[in-house]
Amino acid sequence: MKTNFLVLFLFTYSLGPIYTAQAQTLILTQNHENGIYKSGENIRFNAFVSQMTKDSLQIKILKNNTQILVKKAILPTKDTIVVFESPFKDPCSVIVEAKIRDKKESLGAIVDPLKIKPGIQCPKDFNKYWNNEKQTLKALPMEVKSKKTENIEKGFICFDTEINCIGPKPARGYFAKPEKAEAKSLPIVLLLHAAGVKGSWCRSETRDAILYAKMGHGALCFDLNAHGMLNGQPEEYYNKLDAGELKDYYVQGLENRDEFYFRGMYLRLIRTLDYLTQQPEWDGKRILVIGESQGGGQALAAAGLDQRVSAVVATVPAMCDWGGTLVNRKAGWPKPFEKQADKRKMLNALPYFDNTNLLKNSKATIVVEVGLIDNTCPSTSVYAAINQAVGKKIIYAVPYRDHSCPIEPQRLIWDNTVFGPKNTFIENYLK
Numbered sequence: 001m002k003t004n005f006l007v008l009f010l011f012t013y014s015l016g017p018i019y020t021a022q023a024q025t026l027i028l029t030q031n032h033e034n035g036i037y038k039s040g041e042n043i044r045f046n047a048f049v050s051q052m053t054k055d056s057l058q059i060k061i062l063k064n065n066t067q068i069l070v071k072k073a074i075l076p077t078k079d080t081i082v083v084f085e086s087p088f089k090d091p092c093s094v095i096v097e098a099k100i101r102d103k104k105e106s107l108g109a110i111v112d113p114l115k116i117k118p119g120i121q122c123p124k125d126f127n128k129y130w131n132n133e134k135q136t137l138k139a140l141p142m143e144v145k146s147k148k149t150e151n152i153e154k155g156f157i158c159f160d161t162e163i164n165c166i167g168p169k170p171a172r173g174y175f176a177k178p179e180k181a182e183a184k185s186l187p188i189v190l191l192l193h194a195a196g197v198k199g200s201w202c203r204s205e206t207r208d209a210i211l212y213a214k215m216g217h218g219a220l221c222f223d224l225n226a227h228g229m230l231n232g233q234p235e236e237y238y239n240k241l242d243a244g245e246l247k248d249y250y251v252q253g254l255e256n257r258d259e260f261y262f263r264g265m266y267l268r269l270i271r272t273l274d275y276l277t278q279q280p281e282w283d284g285k286r287i288l289v290i291g292e293s294q295g296g297g298q299a300l301a302a303a304g305l306d307q308r309v310s311a312v313v314a315t316v317p318a319m320c321d322w323g324g325t326l327v328n329r330k331a332g333w334p335k336p337f338e339k340q341a342d343k344r345k346m347l348n349a350l351p352y353f354d355n356t357n358l359l360k361n362s363k364a365t366i367v368v369e370v371g372l373i374d375n376t377c378p379s380t381s382v383y384a385a386i387n388q389a390v391g392k393k394i395i396y397a398v399p400y401r402d403h404s405c406p407i408e409p410q411r412l413i414w415d416n417t418v419f420g421p422k423n424t425f426i427e428n429y430l431k
Contacts, residue, residue, distance in 0.1 A: 360388045
């Protein structure tokens with residue numbers, strides 16, 4: 001889950017198979033350029049080894065990230081080799097992993113992704129629970145502590161901001177905006193962070209708040225950290241949290257919905273949006289939430305919990321389809337049903353925080369990147385969640401993408417066909 005925060009601002013696009021998993025001596029391809037297949041359609045994975053060798057090519061085929069369908073060794077030839085070929089009847093993901101000497105490559109496919117269903121059912125009192133939480137939050141008088149930061153770009157102001165919240169920690173981050181914006185003229189941008197505590201990618205930064213405050217004709221941008229941590233502290237502060245209070249935070253309170261860690265995280269999202277929508281400069285229409293991994297999961301949760309959210313940009317989002325573990329699929333991070341805890345109690349607690357249920361209430365435009373070889377936030381988990389939303393969806397399924405940002409040689413193509421289109425979407429949305 002460790003990833004550079006700036007990758008939050010990148011998208012990916014489904015590229016042709018010839019580009020999807022290549023290295024200097026090993027290239028994998030498949031018969032569909034975008035890695036997406038219909039039920040009963042043949043999936044064919046090919047391998048090409050550019051340098052002749054006596055070493056065997058090790059092949060593994062996985063279904064839904066967990067089930068090993070094929071494991072074999074093949075002697076490479078001068079020609080392209082078909083290493084796997086088969087249709088699949090039911091919606092699922094399929095991954096080929098290939099290795100020869102020190103070269104490793106993977107390539108992913110997915111079958112009928114828009115038909116993938118959640119692994120667990122939505123609780124009957126789901127809406128009642130969250131309505132009560134929101135009412136309790138709303139009843140708490142808002143108290144804001146705000147300190148203006150220094151050395152900010154001319155024409156903009158930025159504040160180190162703390163907003164009180166139930167849950168039990170306050171919402172903390174940096175809030176930036178143009179200095180002399182007119183009333184009802186600006187959109188809201190909420191930036192969210194990937195998992196972790198002490199890494200640079202986990203912390204709010206003035207530069208990121210200012211970056212989005214400058215976009216379009218200006219924006220009200222809040223860079224929110226996930227844990228209610230203080231901003232701009234010495235390394236010792238974050239190291240202490242990581243080793244103590246926030247150690248393995250993502251599995252705290254698994255058996256009780258009122259003690260589960262993500263409850264507080266989600267309430268801080270709502271509280272921050274309540275604060276931002278009170279700003280006189282908000283145009284009353286546009287709220288864009290952006291995040292990657294855990295931040296992407298939070299972005300989807302924000303869209304489900306707050307009907308005011310109009311658009312989401314979620315890259316390889318977490319917190320999706322935790323029940324996938326119970327139906328022979330790999331669940332999205334943090335995969336709580338794989339932990340040592342009372343399954344019955346978890347079933348009574350976790351569904352309230354799973355994006356497969358939260359997104360049932362979302363009408364926001366959702367732009368999402370899905371890594372078809374992602375083992376941290378598997379493709380099936382993401383689709384199971386976004387399939388529940390009723391708004392417009394722009395989905396970028398990437399056959400060669402794992403949980404991290406692509407590297408060369410795919411990176412150049414990814415930059416040209418993903419980074420550009422995603423930035424264009426964001427920039428156009430904020431104009």
